[in-house]
Amino acid sequence: MAMPLSAQEVVASTGVSPSAPAADVLPSADDGSIFNRKNARTIQLKIPAPRGPIIDREGYPLAQNRVVYQLALQYEQFEVEERERVVAWGRARVEAAKLLHEGVSEPDDDTLYQHYRHRRWLPLYLSSPMAAEEAEKIRPQLTRGLELIDVYERYYPEKDLACHIIGYTGQVGKLPTGPISPNEPMWEMSEGRAGFEKIYDQDLQGDPAHLRLIFDENGKMLLREQKGQPRAGGAVVSTINLRWQKRAEAVLDEYSKRGAMVVIDVVTGEVLVMASNPGFDLNQWIPGISQKEYDVLREDPAKPLYARAFQGTYPPASSFKPIVALAALNDQVITKDTTVNCPAFLTYGNHKLWNWSRSDYGALSVIPAIKWSNNPWFAQVGNRVGSGSFLGLARRLGFGTITGLPLLGEDAGLIPTPEYVRKTYRRPITEGDAANWSIGQGAVLATPLQVAQGMAAIGNGGALPKLHLVMQVQDSYGRVIRTAQPERRHWLGIDYNAIENVREGMRQVVDGGTGRGAGLSWTEVCGKTGTGQWGPESKKQGVAWFAGFLPADEPRLAFACLYEGRPGQKVSGGRNAAPMVPAFFNSFKDEIKEMIxxxxxxxxxxxxxxxxxxxxxxxxxxxxxxxxxxxxxxxxDDADVPKALPVEDLDLIEGEDGP
Known part of the structure; x- marks a missing residue:
């Protein structure tokens, strides 16, 4: 007894138009009165609407619907309604169904009997959903009492692509098992449980239609009338570029088994790529994930459920140094030509802060200090300008607070405050703290999304753009009901000459500096390597960064690449993260050249x-x-101080930024 979803299908299945009088073709519906015939029924059902699609910026589907089929048991009306006969008849159909499809459940005797008593006019679903191809093979083998019911099912054509952003759905609840209630759904309905599916659930949910069924006391259908058509939900149009996202995830899979990549349009604030590796196949949640399958994902040491791009907080390491240089230049603590003596290491208390090369560089000015990522230079300049200045600039660049994107579980990272240090360590901020924070270590923590956002602000000349992950939301008729426009989140108030000097240092990082591996032959890249210690001290786990923007003269794309090292692995930003840049951007050379x-x-x-x-x-x-x-x-300036998150300690560490 397949349930049609359109007026044309109603005509095909019953031979009567929904608007035509049933008495012209079928027996009178009055014969089905429940007042004089106990087995007659009038049933009103809800026809669930398909969810709206989630699509990329070019219209490619990231989440959509498909029609699948389920084997179902359809009882007849028995003259003798003895329990044994009802159960035996149903059990024989279940056994026949098991021979046709391996995903058939086996209801117990009480379930079979109670379904007959209360719900025999409706099918009892037996199998997991199957594709149309398999259904067509089974259809000729169906015996009396077995039917194939077509239903909607959510489907993720790209499987694990952008899985942490798209999210997944879950069933609202099991179908009722007792007496039939008015307007109960014809099949199990779904709702958003994570990601866009949950955040935009109201937009994606459509409007259902209704189906009225009347049966006489012999179980014969007298009327089948559909009221309206199910109207699909609206569409959510993401800023993500599916082609770019695919390539980013492929690059991560090749270069960093555990890592992240983010690419942002500097002008519009649109997030074009936000990839976390590893991920998981969203289709595992359709129609529902088993506890065993979920436990495998949850206990996987690679943490595939963990969205490293926006949930992972790491020390930004030397990718943070351009902020210190900007603050010092803007506050006129230094000029472009001011030199600072840079020995192989500096001593703070009982700790030594080494340059990554363990070499004495002599007198350095700001541009070569950025180019060679010199730790002693930034530690000294950071203390000259003061942690309040460069940490305040970091906050204006979006560090220490969430971006405001429609993301579940986004981490705010951490930019320490004097209050945080007093509360956590029961002491004031020291020169050692400021030195450590100046090289992006210690209590400074950030997500790859925040690092890319900060690079976008430096790249566009001093305004922190408001980021967008959704271009527009459309209703079921394709009309745009919400849209995103380029906006400024913060005006940084930074002297443009300071920005130009920092950009030049970042350009030289790629042109012969620590980030030579990030170079592109067809445009100039500005970037910064970063290498830091991450996680518990016992693991000695490293993290490598390369972040920046391109082209150097009029930046259009900002990015951050993260390489999460294995415990005990020695990593560096120049060696592990920088090569991801050409591996990704060279794939879209012509497209980007046109864009820039x-x-x-x-x-x-x-x-x-x-x-x-x-x-x-x-x-x-x-x-x-x-x-x-x-x-x-x-x-x-935004003077709000975000709530600080705890970290293990503020000990100085040795960074490595070499190629």
Missing amino acids: APAPKALLVVEEGAEAEGISEEGVLRAIPVEPLETIEELP
Whole structure:
């Protein structure tokens, strides 16, 4: 007794139009009155609507629906309703179904009998969902009392792609087993349980239709009338580029079995890529994941359920150093030409802070200090400018607070405050603390998403863009009901010359510095390596970074690549993270070159003979440069201090940033 979902299917299955009088074809529905015939029934059911799709920025599906089939037992109306006969009849059909499909459940005798007593007009689902191909093979072998019921099912065509962002659905509840209630669903309905599926559940849920069924006392259908059509839910259009996301996850799989990559459009704030490796197949949750399957994922030491891109907090290590340099230049503690003596190590208390190369570099200014990622230079300059200054700038760059993207479980990271240090260590901030924080170690923690966001702000010239992960939400008719527009989250108030000097240092990181492995032949990359200690001291686990933006002159794309080292593995940003950059960006060379190409110059159109600047006597049009409009007004800094998260200690460590 397949339940049709459209008026055309109703006509095909019953031979009567839903709007036509049933008496013209079938016996009178009045014969099914429940007042004079105990086995007659009038049933009203809800036809669940399909969920709306989740798609990428180019329209490719990330989550959609498909029609699947389930084997079901359909009882007949017995003249003699003895329990033994009812159970035996049902049991024989269950055994026949088990021969047709391996995913058939085996209801107990009481379930079979109670279904007949209360729900024999409706099918009793026996099997797990199967694809149309398998259903077609089974259909000719169906015996009396067995049917194939078509239902909607959520489907993730890209399996584990962007799994931590998309999320998954779960069943609202099992179908009722007692007497039939008005408007109960024809099959199990679903709801969002994680990611976009949960956050945008109301937008993705559609509007159901209703089906009215009338049976006479012999179990014969007198009327089948559908009211309305199920209306699918709206669509959520992500900013994610599926092609780029695929490549990013492939690069992570090749270069970093455990890591993350984020790519952001500097101009619009759109997140084009947010990949965490490893992930998991979202289809495991459809129609439901078993406890055994879930335990395998939960207990996996690689933590596939853990979204490293936005839930993983790591010391940003030397990728944090451009912030210290920016603060020092902006506060005029140093100039472009100020030199600082850089020995092989500095001593703070009982600790030595070594340069990664363990070499004496002599007198260095800011640009070569960034190029060679010199720890002693940043430790000294960090103390000169003061931790309050560079940590305050870090907060304006988005560190220490969530981005505000529609993400479940996003971690805020940690930017320490004097209150945090007093509460945690019962002492004030020391020079050793400031030195350690200046090289992105100790209590400073950030997610790859935050690091990429900070690079976007440096890249676009001093404004922290508001990030977007959803371009628009559409209703079921395709009308846009919500859309994202480029916005500024914070105006940094940084001197542009300071930004230019830091950019130059980051350009030289790739051009002969510690990040040579990140270079591209077709455009200049600005970047920063980073290598730090992460996790418990007992594990001695390292983390490697390469973060930056491109092109160097007019940045359009910001990014962060994270390599999570194995316990005991020696890692470096130049060796482990930097090679991910060409591995990813070279795959989209032509596309990105078009994206970053300078805008064409505007043409001023005038009538021939008009006298105006840029117009020749012959009336030939000339290109006239159009100056950019200065529309950005400075806003006050955000002085809110985020709640600090605990860390193990503030001990100084040795960083390694070499190639």
